[in-house]
Amino acid sequence: GxxxxxxxxxxxxxxxxxxxxxxxxxxxxxxxxxxxxxxxxxxxxxxxxxxxxxxxxxxxxxxxxxxxxxxxxxxxxxxxxxxxxxxxxxxxxxxxxxxxxxxxxxxxxxxxxxxxxxxxxxxxxxxxxxxxxxxxxxxxxxxxxxxxxxxxxxxxxxxxxxxxxxxxxxxPGRMEQLLRTWVSLVEVGYSSDPPTSVAYGERLFAYWESTVDVEAGRREAAQRLASARTATPAEHEELLCPLFREVAAGARMTPVDVFWKRSELQILQGMSLAILGRTREMETLLSSAAAEHPEDSPYLAGLSIARATLSAYTGRWSGGVSEQRKQVQRLSDFRDAVGRPPRRLAWALGMGGYLLNVNLALRGEPLDEDVLRGGLAVADAHGFTDVRAYHLFAQVARAAFTGDGAAFAPALAQKAELIRRLGSPRLMERNLALFTPPYYLERGEHELVAAVVARGEALARVLPQDRWLQAHVQVYQACRDVLFEDAAAARESLPRALEAARKGGLRMETLVHVYQSRFERDQGRRPAALAAAQTALERALDPVLANPWDEILARRALAPLVPQAEGDAHLRHALILAEATGNVLQMGLVYLQHAERHGTHEEVMLELEIAERAFGNAKATHLQSLASSLRGPLSRQLEELKRSA
CATH class of the missing domain: 1.10.10 (Arc Repressor Mutant, subunit A)
Known part of the structure; x- marks a missing residue:
């Protein structure tokens, strides 16, 4: 039953x-x-x-x-x-x-x-x-x-x-089709899934090494290039254009065509290796290319921009921005010399400009508007939707590191739409997870911080090979725990984040020290807070790592932990940097912090008014309300004092 x-x-x-x-x-x-x-x-x-x-x-x-x-x-x-x-x-x-x-x-x-x-x-x-x-x-x-x-x-x-x-x-036609498919996977995989781009690049290059005399192709390319160099100005362009041309992949490629095609795909290989944190392999590839190409080769310039990808994660910017400008200029000169370069070299020019600007943005500095216009022009001329999307991301990153909501929201909306149109490629989504959390953290927007960190965690599970993403997620988890005043979680996540940042050589180690200082100060451990803030400033001033954004945050962290005059000097210096770099949010935060320290009623009122305006310009409504709430009682007290006088 x-x-x-x-x-x-x-x-x-x-x-x-x-x-x-x-x-x-x-x-x-x-x-x-x-x-x-x-x-x-x-x-x-x-x-x-x-x-x-x-x-x-x-x-x-x-x-x-x-x-x-x-x-x-x-x-x-x-x-x-x-x-x-x-x-x-x-x-x-x-x-x-x-x-x-x-x-x-x-x-x-x-x-x-x-x-x-x-x-x-x-x-x-x-x-x-x-x-x-x-x-x-x-x-x-x-x-x-x-x-x-x-x-x-x-x-x-x-x-x-x-x-x-x-x-x-x-x-039928297996090898021909297989080679074309491998090439497509290297090209498309760069934006959609960098590990795929690297894996199929390695497979393709190994096949060519075993079946083609690539060295003979290199010698032939060098001879043709030498002939073009010694030609008259009238003959120069005529010889260059057929030398640097589109090369279709296939089973019947000549050795020189294989050499040029491999040089073209190595640009993507180098950038993908940098994205994945496989720096030793990237440097080996660069050294190999430098031995095969003359110093002014556009292919070498295109591959060299991979180092700018790397500096975005490591923050090792000393000489990097100027070197990137040199490579972008080299690619631009090449374009001018041949009229219409092969698509991958045109793409490298557009991406080189993006990487130059995104590094400026991550330092907290203004974008180079000429480079931005040039990159967008390349994208439009060649139909590179991905290049347009990356240049848009540079604008997102600039707004994120200045806390400027008026610029951030529309740029992010356009970027999200382009990502949707491109089928949600993982590299673009991952870049948002890497570089937008500071926007929400410094604005103190709890719900949005929780959401963006959760998104990073989800992507980290999908991309376990991406060591930069894994380390950044741990950094932002620690910063989130400090912001949320979750002391138990922060005691565990801060050491984890510091270890991950140090092990990975991550620029964001400085941010962890800043949030560690805030945490220790909130817990009443001022010596530990002071040590963390001092470490942050040392890193922000290190000639290799120096950048305005880190320095502003480090000086703000130090100000309440040192004698009054020294703290005031740190805030003045932070304000100068914020004004010089157009960092509207940090301007407001410095004025708010200074108002909380000392001064007459009139001075405090003025600083709060300036802070409130800055937060209004940044569309930081939470901080604007905070400044307003502090200013209200002071305004009433000041009126009472005037009446009693």
Whole structure:
């Protein structure tokens, strides 16, 4: 009876029990339908079932009656995700593969042009008993995704196609197609998934080294370049243009074409290695390229901008900005010499300008507007949506490190829209997680700090190889704990963050020391707070690491921990830096901090008014309200004093 019957331990078990009691013809149809998805159009059901019409609807009615499927406006839908998944998972693997093949063939029979149809065909064939049939649809879907600028989707599709190609030696034109696919993965993977770009670059370069005399190609390239150098001015451009041209990847490339194509892709390889924190490999690649190219080579200039990627994380800016300007100028001169450079070199010019500006932004300095305009012009001229998105990110970073909400919100909204258009490439989302948290932290916006740190944590789980991201997330977790006054959490997260920052050579170690100083001061441990603030200032003034933003925060941290006159001097210096770099939020914070220290009622009132205006300009409503709340009572006291006088 019901009182003695064992209840299923899970929904999955309950579904399996119901399947076991269903008629065989119903189970067979359910297993055919499950690979096609949870929602099924009637024409697809007919095609997969292979049953006469009357018999088909009789079986479907029985399935609906048993509540495996429901009829929703002419479509059949599995009643629950778990019901669908259990039917799919319980189907023997060989049967399931056969059913995926049925779905793929049924989809191929449908009219062409339906959105996502080719991709779906490839997806099902890849999971069928004829996986090689998936290669062409996946390649077509990957190409369509590239054209639609859906970068992450393109990467995933092409990776699957490449894997199938590598295991299909009899595929027509296999090596030609494989080389083209590897090249596409290096190019598209840079923005969508840098580890993919590096992995396929290494695979491609190893193949060329084993099959092509690349050194002979280098010698031929050097000879042609030497001829162009000694030519008359009239002949110079005529010789340069065919020398630096677009090179299509393929199995029949000459050694010199392989050399040029490899040089082009090494630009992406170097930047991807820098992004992943594989600095030793990046420097090895740079040294190798320097031995192969003359000093003024545009390919060497393009590869050298990878160092600017690195300095954004390490903060080792000494000479970096001027060196970056030199490389950008070299690429610009090359463009002017040839008229229209190969696309990758034009891309490197646009990206070089972005990296120059983003490093200025991360230092808290104004962007170079000429470089910004030039980068956007390159993006427009060549249709580089990603370059436009990166230059927009430089504007986001500038606003983030100045706390300027009036500039930050619209730039971030435009950036988010471009990221959406590009299919949410991971590098762009990850850059937001790396460099926007200081905006919310310094403004004291608790809910937004929690959200942006949580987003960084989620990305860190998806990108475990990204050591810069892993370290930055630990830094921001510690800063969040200090801001939230969670003493127990901060005692654990601050040492973790310092260890991660030191181990990774992270610029943000200075920020951790600033927040460590704030924490120790709040806990009443002034000597420890003083030591942390002094360490922060030492780093901010170090010739290798020096930058205005870190120095402003370090001096603000030191001011309440040293004698009055010394503290006032730190705040004056911080204010000079904030005004010189246009850091509207830090101006307000310095005036607010100074007002809290001392002065006559009139002086304090004036400083609070200035702070309130600065916060208003920065759209920092919380801080503006704070300044206003402090100013209100003082204003009333001042009026009373005037009346009593």
């Amino acid at each position: 019901l009182g003695t019957r064992r209840l299923p331990d899970s929904i999955q078990e309950a579904v399996l029990v119901r399947l076991a009691s269903a008629p065989p013809e119903q189970v067979a149809l359910l297993r055919k339908l499950a690979p096609a998805g949870r929602m099924l159009d009637l024409p697809l059901v007919r095609s997969l079932a292979g049953l006469p019409e009357a018999e088909l609807f009789a079986v479907l009615d029985g399935i609906v009656e048993r509540q495996f499927l429901q009829d929703v406006e002419g479509r059949y839908v599995f009643t629950h995700d778990t019901v669908h998944q259990t039917v799919y998972d319980s189907t023997p693997e060989m049967d399931r593969r056969g059913h995926h093949g049925l779905v793929a063939r049924a989809l191929q029979a449908q009219p062409a042009g339906r959105a996502g149809l080719v991709r779906a065909v490839g997806w099902h064939y890849a999971r069928s008993d004829a996986p090689a049939e998936a290669i062409q649809p996946l390649l077509e879907a990957g190409k369509a995704a590239i054209e639609a600028e859906a970068l992450l989707e393109a990467t995933l599709l092409l990776k699957e196609a490449a894997g199938l190609l590598e295991s299909a030696p009899d595929f």
